[in-house]
Amino acid sequence: DSGVTQTPKHLITATGQRVTLRCSPRSGDLSVYWYQQSLDQGLQFLIQYYNGEERAKGNILERFSAQQFPDLHSELNLSSLELGDSALYFCASSVGQGGVAAFFGQGTRLTVV
Amino acid sequence: GESVGLHLPTLSVQEGDNSIINCAYSNSASDYFIWYKQESGKGPQFIIDIRSNMDKRQGQRVTVLLNKTVKHLSLQIAATQPGDSAVYFCAENIGMDSNYQLIWGAGTKLIIKP
Numbered sequence: 001d002s003g004v005t006q007t008p009k010h011l012i013t014a015t016g017q018r019v020t021l022r023c024s025p026r027s028g029d030l031s032v033y034w035y036q037q038s039l040d041q042g043l044q045f046l047i048q049y050y051n052g053e054e055r056a057k058g059n060i061l062e063r064f065s066a067q068q069f070p071d072l073h074s075e076l077n078l079s080s081l082e083l084g085d086s087a088l089y090f091c092a093s094s095v096g097q098g099g100v101a102a103f104f105g106q107g108t109r110l111t112v113v
Numbered sequence: 114g115e116s117v118g119l120h121l122p123t124l125s126v127q128e129g130d131n132s133i134i135n136c137a138y139s140n141s142a143s144d145y146f147i148w149y150k151q152e153s154g155k156g157p158q159f160i161i162d163i164r165s166n167m168d169k170r171q172g173q174r175v176t177v178l179l180n181k182t183v184k185h186l187s188l189q190i191a192a193t194q195p196g197d198s199a200v201y202f203c204a205e206n207i208g209m210d211s212n213y214q215l216i217w218g219a220g221t222k223l224i225i226k227p
Contacts, residue, residue: 002156033215042202042219043157090156098206098215101147104156 004105012111018079021108025093032074033092050097081112125224132190134221136203145206148188150199198225
């Protein structure tokens with residue numbers, strides 16, 4: 001158990017809908033990262049927050065947004081969902097802004113039908 | 114852009130043998146490297162890391178080697194076990210000037226033959 005908690009574990013929704021994925025980082029970690037992993041693919045970095053502020057942005061679509069709350073948990077919002085958004089979404093956390101290992105949650109499997 | 118890549122997408126190893134997974138990187142400014150293991154349906158799990166001021170680091174049954182001259186990273190797993198079956202990712206951190214951006218390799222699938 002990495003200490004990073006993601007909910008829900010599975011999510012099935014229709015095209016055009018909006019969903020929110022939730023992540024609770026490890027105790028003491030200030031950074032939260034979001035990644036997308038399509039079937040048999042590598043990890044695509046979406047966005048990073050550090051202590052409530054956006055720290056780095058990757059290949060995140062405009063239909064996607066995220067935030068980190070004062071209690072350091074984070075949410076990833078995915079809107080106007082398309083079939084191609086079906087993927088595993090991982091959250092990771094680390095104690096610092098970077099240059100340290102990040103620890104991953106078990107992921108949310110999103111299926112868009 | 115610059116990226117981390119892997120030589121072999123799939124590696125088959127006999128149980129009990131040593132496994133070596135390779136990774137090439139192209140950014141000379143990279144100062145920190147991490148290996149992750151991802152089992153099917155699970156999140157990546159941290160295995161071992163190494164900073165650029167080192168060329169070798171050992172963990173439990175794993176060793177990471179860093180050759181900065183040829184920009185090469187490898188993960189050695191001793192006495193490979195069935196539980197080592199997974200996809201292994203290397204990740205490269207290119208430092209503070211690049212906002213600590215972590216570049217991920219494509220992954221190598223390790224298959225253990227009984």
